[in-house]
Amino acid sequence: MIETDQLTRCYGNLTAVDALSIRVEPGQVLGLLGPNGAGKSTAMRMISGFLVPTSGTARVCGHDILREPLAAKRALGYLPEGAPGYGEMTVREFLHFIQHMRRLHSEADWQRFDQVVQQLQLEEVLDSCIDTLSKGLRRRTGLAQAILHDPPVLMLDEPTDGLDPNQKHAVRQLIDVMARNRTILISTHLLEEVHALCNRVVIIARGRLLADATPAELEQQSRYHGAVSFSAPGSGMAQEMLGRLPQVAAIEVDPLDGRTTVFPKPGERILGPVQQLLREQGLEVSEIQLESGRLDEVFRHITAAGDGAAPAAGTAS
Amino acid sequence: MSPVTAVLRRELRSYFVTPVAYVFLVMFLVLSAILTFFVGDFYERGQADLQPFFSMQPWLYLILVPAVSMRMWAEEANSGTLELLLTLPVTLAQAMAGKFLAAWLFVGLALALTFPLWITVNYLGPADNGVIVAGYLGSWLMAGSFIAIGACMSALTRSQVVAFILTALACALFVLIGMPQIVDLFRGPVMGKLVKGIAHLSMLRHFAAISRGVLDVRDLLYFVLTTFGWLLAGVLLLDLKRTR
Numbered sequence: 001m002i003e004t005d006q007l008t009r010c011y012g013n014l015t016a017v018d019a020l021s022i023r024v025e026p027g028q029v030l031g032l033l034g035p036n037g038a039g040k041s042t043a044m045r046m047i048s049g050f051l052v053p054t055s056g057t058a059r060v061c062g063h064d065i066l067r068e069p070l071a072a073k074r075a076l077g078y079l080p081e082g083a084p085g086y087g088e089m090t091v092r093e094f095l096h097f098i099q100h101m102r103r104l105h106s107e108a109d110w111q112r113f114d115q116v117v118q119q120l121q122l123e124e125v126l127d128s129c130i131d132t133l134s135k136g137l138r139r140r141t142g143l144a145q146a147i148l149h150d151p152p153v154l155m156l157d158e159p160t161d162g163l164d165p166n167q168k169h170a171v172r173q174l175i176d177v178m179a180r181n182r183t184i185l186i187s188t189h190l191l192e193e194v195h196a197l198c199n200r201v202v203i204i205a206r207g208r209l210l211a212d213a214t215p216a217e218l219e220q221q222s223r224y225h226g227a228v229s230f231s232a233p234g235s236g237m238a239q240e241m242l243g244r245l246p247q248v249a250a251i252e253v254d255p256l257d258g259r260t261t262v263f264p265k266p267g268e269r270i271l272g273p274v275q276q277l278l279r280e281q282g283l284e285v286s287e288i289q290l291e292s293g294r295l296d297e298v299f300r301h302i303t304a305a306g307d308g309a310a311p312a313a314g315t316a317s
Numbered sequence: 318m319s320p321v322t323a324v325l326r327r328e329l330r331s332y333f334v335t336p337v338a339y340v341f342l343v344m345f346l347v348l349s350a351i352l353t354f355f356v357g358d359f360y361e362r363g364q365a366d367l368q369p370f371f372s373m374q375p376w377l378y379l380i381l382v383p384a385v386s387m388r389m390w391a392e393e394a395n396s397g398t399l400e401l402l403l404t405l406p407v408t409l410a411q412a413m414a415g416k417f418l419a420a421w422l423f424v425g426l427a428l429a430l431t432f433p434l435w436i437t438v439n440y441l442g443p444a445d446n447g448v449i450v451a452g453y454l455g456s457w458l459m460a461g462s463f464i465a466i467g468a469c470m471s472a473l474t475r476s477q478v479v480a481f482i483l484t485a486l487a488c489a490l491f492v493l494i495g496m497p498q499i500v501d502l503f504r505g506p507v508m509g510k511l512v513k514g515i516a517h518l519s520m521l522r523h524f525a526a527i528s529r530g531v532l533d534v535r536d537l538l539y540f541v542l543t544t545f546g547w548l549l550a551g552v553l554l555l556d557l558k559r560t561r
Contacts, residue, residue, distance in 0.1 A: 048404040052560040073406040080404070084397035086327070088334045100323035101405045145401075 001025055001183050002047060002153055006056035009042050016042040018207035019056065029179050031198035032187040035303055039207035040187040041081045044157050048078045060153050077151035079159055083142030087131035091122055091141050094130060095148060102149045112150060119174055120144045135162035143171065154178060156186045160193060172196050191295045205303040219293025228274045229261040230288035238281045245273055320407040324415025332423055341385060345427040348377055353434065366444055370434055371452045371528040375492045375520055378463045383484035385423060386467025387477045389416050394475035409552045417468055417548055424460040428453060448530030455527030458540040459520055463488050465547035472551040495519020
């Protein structure tokens with residue numbers, strides 16, 4: 001479990017993290033989402049014990065990072081931003097070093113070493129220097145380092161940054177597997193990642209918490225939630241009639257590909273009526289889709305509103 | 318293996334996988350020999366001892382120790398591994414101890430490799446080996462103090478060059494302050510006494526006594542306290558940087 005309690009960090013006049021209070025339970029994968037410079041990494045650096053908070057505190061598995069830093073660090077697996085590693089060491093030496101630092105010397109720990117190396121597909125580069133690794137391999141080495149001691153709490157700062165789609169998929173699968181009865185906090189600015197990994201999202205900007213919800217709840221805030229979009233050539237006439245449907249709030253046509261999007265009035269379901277009308281008009285519909293909502297739009301909306309004086313109301317989960 | 322040993326081993330290994338170790342060892346041995354034979358008048362003195370060798374050691378350390386200690390923390394801060402190291406379950410003091418011991422052992426190795434000088438002197442005449450052992454011990458202790466200064470300076474910055482220069486300056490201060498020529502520059506009732514007092518903090522003074530074979534507890538204590546003091550300052554500095 002991770003708890004932060006009014007966690008605050010100032011650099012001179014700049015407040016990088018502003019009274020952040022979140023609580024992540026076992027089994028949760030929380031995505032810390034925010035624009036660049038929002039304070040994601042600073043918050044993680046405080047929870048990991050690398051930086052000291054200006055005020056407030058955090059607890060990892062109940063261990064206060066200020067009062068019991070070593071116990072908190074033992075419970076935590078942490079991948080810092082950019083996955084730093086000692087360049088002149090080989091992957092094997094590096095991981096052994098981490099094992100020694102964490103006093104992992106039992107037979108089970110050595111089995112765990114083999115298992116982690118296999119999970120992250122590092123067998124072939126075990127004897128290569130970290131300096132010579134590609135960005136993706138470095139990141140995987142960093143991940144291996146973070147999970148060697150099988151920690152109950154895992155904190156990953158942009159875990160898939162710099163990975164190709166296949167590697168991203170592999171890392172996400174790994175996180176998925178690890179997510180059972182573990183507490184995982186990942187930071188990212190990739191919205192697809194939130195979809196793929198997280199069962200809870202916290203959006204921060206300028207160090208402040210702006211929203212705390214599930215990905216689905218966030219999507220519901222999108223004006224695209226429940227909208228129906230379709231492609232049909234020559235649908236000009238139908239558009240006018242669609243506009244007259246009582247459940248429909250607005251219609252937009254993409255000027256580039258001619259795709260029509262029909263927005264419902266709040267609480268209305270419009271897929272059925274739209275389909276019926278199109279059928280009645282005898283239109284050749286090549287494709288039709290019910291939108292669940294667009295996270296990028298919600299993200300922009302929330303973080304842009306956060307720039308103003310009043311913070312946007314976040315949905316509590 | 319404790320975290321201190323793990324850090325120590327990693328540091329020692331990192332010396333030897335880069336050319337740093339070999340360059341240092343060669344430089345140390347070559348310069349030791351040159352200073353001993355050409356500057357120190359090893360033969361002309363006609364005495365079978367290593368005084369010329371030991372008297373040059375502070376000057377040698379002045380240039381070479383900063384080269385060993387400069388990367389200690391600066392490199393970690395620069396490459397981002399500091400964040401990794403400090404989020405492992407290890408205290409700052411443990412990490413500092415591991416790094417210091419690695420550098421100290423390394424300089425100890427360099428010192429040990431000067432053994433041909435010791436053999437030479439024994440070949441040339443009856444040498445007082447007790448005095449020589451004391452000299453080596455004193456030299457190693459002094460190296461420890463220099464390294465501790467370097468560790469603290471390296472914690473101050475993420476630039477190895479800056480760490481080198483600061484260390485060399487600080488070490489120079491601790492050496493020069495004891496030289497009679499410097500002390501004599503300051504006269505008068507107040508300044509004179511003050512400088513004479515400060516001169517007692519000089520490495521030269523305490524090392525000179527040990528290298529003559531006089532093992533005074535106060536001299537030993539001086540080096541131990543200087544080392545601990547600077548290491549402690551380094552730890553406090555690193556801790557302070559976490560809050561800024």
